[in-house]
Amino acid sequence: xxxxxxxxxxxxxxxxxxxxxxxxxxxxxxxxxxxxxxxxxxxxxxxxxxxxxxxxxxxxxxxxxxxxxxxxxxxxxxxxxxxxxxxxxxxxxxxxxxxxxxxxxxxxxxxxxxxxxxxxxxxxxxxxxxxxxxxxxxxxxxxxxxxxxxxxxxxxxxxxxxxxxxxxxxxxxxxxxxxxxxxxxxxxxxxxxxxxxxxxxxxxxxxxxxxxxxxxxxxxxxxxxxxxxxxxxxxxxxxxxxxxxxxxxxxxxxxxxxxxxxxxxxxxxxxxxxxxxxxxxxxxxxxxxxxxxxxxxxxxxxxxxxxxxxxxxxxxxxxxxxxxxxxxxxxxxxxxxxxxxxxxxxxxxxxxxxxxxxxxxxxxxxxxxxxxxxxxxxxxxxxxxxxxxxxxxxxxxxxxxxxxxxxxxxxxxxxxxxxxxxxxxxxxxxxxxxxxxxxxxxxxxxxxxxxxxxxxxxxxxxxxxxxxxxxxxxxxxxxxxx
Amino acid sequence: xxxxxxxxxxxxxxxxxxxxxxxxxxxxxxxxxxxxxxxxxxxxxxxxxxxxxxxxxxxxxxxxxxxxxxxxxxxxxxxxxxxxxxxxxxxxxxxxxxxxxxxxxxxxxxxxxxxxxxxxxxxxxxxxxxxxxxxxxxxxxxxxxxxxxxxxxxxxxxxxxxxxxxxxxxxxxxxxxxxxxxxxxxxxxxxxxxxxxxxxxxxxxxxxxxxxxxxxxxxxxxxxxxxxxxxxxxxxxxxxxxxxxxxxxxxxxxxxxxxxxxxxxxxxxxxxxxxxxxxxxxxxxxxxxxxxxxxxxxxxxxxxxxxxxxxxxxxxxxxxxxxxxxxxxxxxxxxxxxxxxxxxxxxxxxxxxxxxxxxxxxxxxxxxxxxxxxxxxxxxxxxxxxxxxxxxxxxxxxxxxxxxxxxxxxxxxxxxxxxxxxxxxxxxxxxxxxxxxxxxxxxxxxxxxxxxxxxxxxxxxxxxxxxxxxxxxxxxxxxxxxxxxxxxxxxxxxxxxxxxx
Numbered sequence: 001x002x003x004x005x006x007x008x009x010x011x012x013x014x015x016x017x018x019x020x021x022x023x024x025x026x027x028x029x030x031x032x033x034x035x036x037x038x039x040x041x042x043x044x045x046x047x048x049x050x051x052x053x054x055x056x057x058x059x060x061x062x063x064x065x066x067x068x069x070x071x072x073x074x075x076x077x078x079x080x081x082x083x084x085x086x087x088x089x090x091x092x093x094x095x096x097x098x099x100x101x102x103x104x105x106x107x108x109x110x111x112x113x114x115x116x117x118x119x120x121x122x123x124x125x126x127x128x129x130x131x132x133x134x135x136x137x138x139x140x141x142x143x144x145x146x147x148x149x150x151x152x153x154x155x156x157x158x159x160x161x162x163x164x165x166x167x168x169x170x171x172x173x174x175x176x177x178x179x180x181x182x183x184x185x186x187x188x189x190x191x192x193x194x195x196x197x198x199x200x201x202x203x204x205x206x207x208x209x210x211x212x213x214x215x216x217x218x219x220x221x222x223x224x225x226x227x228x229x230x231x232x233x234x235x236x237x238x239x240x241x242x243x244x245x246x247x248x249x250x251x252x253x254x255x256x257x258x259x260x261x262x263x264x265x266x267x268x269x270x271x272x273x274x275x276x277x278x279x280x281x282x283x284x285x286x287x288x289x290x291x292x293x294x295x296x297x298x299x300x301x302x303x304x305x306x307x308x309x310x311x312x313x314x315x316x317x318x319x320x321x322x323x324x325x326x327x328x329x330x331x332x333x334x335x336x337x338x339x340x341x342x343x344x345x346x347x348x349x350x351x352x353x354x355x356x357x358x359x360x361x362x363x364x365x366x367x368x369x370x371x372x373x374x375x376x377x378x379x380x381x382x383x384x385x386x387x388x389x390x391x392x393x394x395x396x397x398x399x400x401x402x403x404x405x406x407x408x409x410x411x412x413x414x415x416x417x418x419x420x421x422x423x424x425x426x427x428x429x430x431x432x433x434x435x436x437x438x439x440x441x442x443x444x445x446x447x448x449x450x451x452x453x454x455x456x457x458x459x460x461x462x463x464x465x466x467x468x469x470x471x472x473x474x475x476x477x478x479x480x481x482x
Numbered sequence: 483x484x485x486x487x488x489x490x491x492x493x494x495x496x497x498x499x500x501x502x503x504x505x506x507x508x509x510x511x512x513x514x515x516x517x518x519x520x521x522x523x524x525x526x527x528x529x530x531x532x533x534x535x536x537x538x539x540x541x542x543x544x545x546x547x548x549x550x551x552x553x554x555x556x557x558x559x560x561x562x563x564x565x566x567x568x569x570x571x572x573x574x575x576x577x578x579x580x581x582x583x584x585x586x587x588x589x590x591x592x593x594x595x596x597x598x599x600x601x602x603x604x605x606x607x608x609x610x611x612x613x614x615x616x617x618x619x620x621x622x623x624x625x626x627x628x629x630x631x632x633x634x635x636x637x638x639x640x641x642x643x644x645x646x647x648x649x650x651x652x653x654x655x656x657x658x659x660x661x662x663x664x665x666x667x668x669x670x671x672x673x674x675x676x677x678x679x680x681x682x683x684x685x686x687x688x689x690x691x692x693x694x695x696x697x698x699x700x701x702x703x704x705x706x707x708x709x710x711x712x713x714x715x716x717x718x719x720x721x722x723x724x725x726x727x728x729x730x731x732x733x734x735x736x737x738x739x740x741x742x743x744x745x746x747x748x749x750x751x752x753x754x755x756x757x758x759x760x761x762x763x764x765x766x767x768x769x770x771x772x773x774x775x776x777x778x779x780x781x782x783x784x785x786x787x788x789x790x791x792x793x794x795x796x797x798x799x800x801x802x803x804x805x806x807x808x809x810x811x812x813x814x815x816x817x818x819x820x821x822x823x824x825x826x827x828x829x830x831x832x833x834x835x836x837x838x839x840x841x842x843x844x845x846x847x848x849x850x851x852x853x854x855x856x857x858x859x860x861x862x863x864x865x866x867x868x869x870x871x872x873x874x875x876x877x878x879x880x881x882x883x884x885x886x887x888x889x890x891x892x893x894x895x896x897x898x899x900x901x902x903x904x905x906x907x908x909x910x911x912x913x914x915x916x917x918x919x920x921x922x923x924x925x926x927x928x929x930x931x932x933x934x935x936x937x938x939x940x941x942x943x944x945x946x947x948x949x950x951x952x953x954x955x956x957x958x959x960x961x962x963x964x965x966x967x968x969x970x971x972x973x974x975x976x977x978x979x980x981x982x983x
Contacts, residue, residue: 385625
């Protein structure tokens with residue numbers, strides 16, 4: 001028996017605080033009148049801001065705790081800042097929407113808080129068990145969130161579908177993890193890396209690794225594990241979809257990056273093929289399948305599949321430039337998603353939400369500012385300079401070319417041209433098509449306007465001030481590779 | 483070297499106009515009037531500023547002048563904000579700043595709805611164009627190069643004709659497809675040499691195998707922009723559907739981006755590959771000159787005819803560049819400037835009658851010389867310049883190109899020269915059918931001659947065309963040192979044995 005040592009709680013301070021705050025908020029919500037959504041939401045935002053500040057404070061330290069199961073490093077902090085701010089923004093995005101759609105349950109922000117906690121644990125996981133715990137905490141919250149509008153069939157269906165497929169992916173991940181444990185005798189990431197460096201690539205360990213990566217690919221919805229994405233995006237309430245697009249994707253991306261570069265670092269030549277295949281398939285499907293979509297949410301689902309494909313190109317490069325590119329890409333992707341979803345959440349026709357692309361017809365004349373913002377977002381997502389989205393792709397392709405992954409780079413740029421088609425199609429509908437009968441109103445919501453203004457400004461002005469983001473991404477990438 | 487960032491000022495001044503127009507409020511009438519005035523004022527001021535820069539430009543040196551260098555992505559990526567002009571690019575800057583106010587004036591009355599957005603798009607376009615010609619860093623070049631797509635897409639798509647959606651998509655996707663390969667080529671160069679600085683890259687010796695691939699990637703981008711046959715199919719659609727001013731800027735400046743790219747990037751950075759692929763360029767250009775001239779001969783739509791003639795004229799430019807001789811380069815450069823003004827003016831000529839009759843069908847016109855004598859005179863100057871009559875700008879360019887190509891290949895010269903003949907045929911036929919003949923149609927008879935605004939548009943262009951034709955030295959002198967440097971550097975690169983990596 002080992003003597004009991006109290007673990008050092010310092011590195012996990014933000015996570016522990018978030019857990020306590022979330023539980024307090026849950027109790028507060030239960031104690032208050034159930035209709036009191038807004039105060040819970042506001043407190044949730046404050047809690048996340050507080051956690052953001054804490055993460056900032058511990059930003060540069062690199063330390064491990066809980067028997068080396070949990071690490072806090074610059075890479076983790078960078079991604080956590082993204083995730084935490086993404087979650088806070090998601091709660092802000094939801095405020096008017098939940099009123100209109102009558103999903104004002106106080107559990108909503110609380111679940112987002114717990115999901116965020118799960119994501120932060122994922123990002124900091126340094127052990128297969130910690131990884132799984134974080135992942136499941138996050139996933140369970142997400143399943144519930146998808147079906148939070150429980151009296152509509154679509155939302156329930158989305159939640160159920162997400163749950164069933166998510167459980168399948170967890171199964172694969174666990175099976176892969178057990179194989180990895182079986183062949184290396186360790187669950188700790190560093191121990192696995194040491195063991196793999198010694199034993200090299202065997203069939204068993206590669207199988208385990210591929211299954212593990214497949215499970216993670218599910219979470220970032222890389223093709224061919226993307227099936228759930230369009231249905232869940234379409235079925236879930238739009239504010240929840242926004243949350244799905246913004247935060248969990250980034251957490252899962254951070255996780256897959258850490259797992260690939262850390263424990264499986266010695267097998268880079270093996271997993272590079274897997275990641276490259278996932279990436280090419282995602283870019284191609286994301287570009288082609290989105291063309292036929294008529295629903296904005298489904299379109300954004302395919303668009304996010306494509307974006308994850310680009311991010312994986314950076315991972316396939318498997319060098320500092322690639323990791324840096326992933327982080328820059330994730331940041332810009334998050335900003336663009338926030339802007340786009342803010343617009344989608346703002347628009348309504350009479351008493352229903354705008355979900356069909358054809359509903360946008362004539363937006364350029366009726367809501368010129370909204371249409372302009374949407375245009376900027378779409379051009380940015382398509383990666384047209386001088387907008388921010390271009391730079392995300394630029395660094396990704398730079399990493400790919402540096403690592404001599406020319407095929408990946410060529411597929412990437414060609415699919416980005418195909419993808420440009422459906423992005424500019426939205427612009428075409430807004431500006432070139434005659435307006436429909438029903439006018440589109442823009443909800444008067446200060447928070448949405450603020451978020452939209454900020455994300456538009458970032459999309460426009462990133463070109464002038466790329467320095468800070470690049471520098472911190474570089475530092476974070478170096479921390480991961482160290 | 484100057485500390486005052488005049489190039490950035492010229493580049494980004496239009497954005498100031500954009501901001502002003504963006505915040506214009508009021509009823510539609512006021513907004514439209516203010517937007518027009520602001521746009522015109524901004525663009526005229528930008529033009530004046532670029533003239534001021536030209537006055538301070540040292541015409542005797544081939545070096546880059548007014549260079550500005552600001553680290554863009556410090557510590558992480560060695561990509562800089564570097565601007566500078568030499569004898570080649572300064573003329574394109576002048577061309578861009580000259581044509582923009584003309585475009586805005588040309589749209590004064592013909593654009594009636596969404597004037598505000600239209601003027602914003604044009605000023606944005608001006609920033610992108612000027613920036614592209616000033617950029618001395620390849621990544622910066624690329625950002626401006628592709629950034630042009632956004633305003634142009636909107637201009638064609640919103641203010642275009644019936645098939646505007648098709649034309650704008652084709653324009654956008656076609657050019658994007660070409661330029662993304664350029665991006666990869668830039669990144670490949672960056673990966674190998676760790677810089678995207680154009681003058682530095684011009685000095686490195688790229689291995690021949692790599693050069694070939696890079697050259698093809700460069701070409702994919704520039705050939706679409708020029709456009710060279712068979713990558714030209716987007717051009718007639720874009721021209722026909724674009725509003726007049728859109729066509730003017732497209733023919734006047736955007737097509738030159740391709741030629742400028744060949745001159746600025748392909749030749750200095752990839753000299754061996756340029757020599758290696760020159761026959762390919764010659765073949766495509768000769769086909770372009772002859773084939774598109776024949777196609778132009780068969781057109782019933784005025785804009786389409788001029789669009790095809792643009793492809794043919796730009797064929798001369800690419801021949802001239804890849805003769806890799808002094809005359810050829812001089813000719814290509816001159817031809818680009820001349821074409822920039824002449825084709826722009828021809829599109830304006832179409833715009834004038836289109837504004838009155840709302841058709842571009844050649845057969846709907848005839849006999850305009852009787853009721854529109856001033857118009858007929860202006861049109862004649864530009865038509866003859868397009869034909870290449872001595873005394874007009876068109877002659878100098880074509881003559882120099884053919885003189886250059888004669889040193890390289892008599893066959894190419896002979897075939898290209900047939901294009902001159904065909905060019906005369908379709909242009910004069912167009913002129914005859916529109917301007918001469920009986921003035922029978924009542925609606926044509928009712929057309930009024932040029933208004934004061936239109937005279938103000940055409941007058942400077944006529945003067946320029948004649949000036950360039952009669953006294954070309956004032957244009958060739960300042961560009962000579964830079965072009966000579968391109969050729970001497972090229973010869974030096976070719977002469978030294980290939981470095982083994």
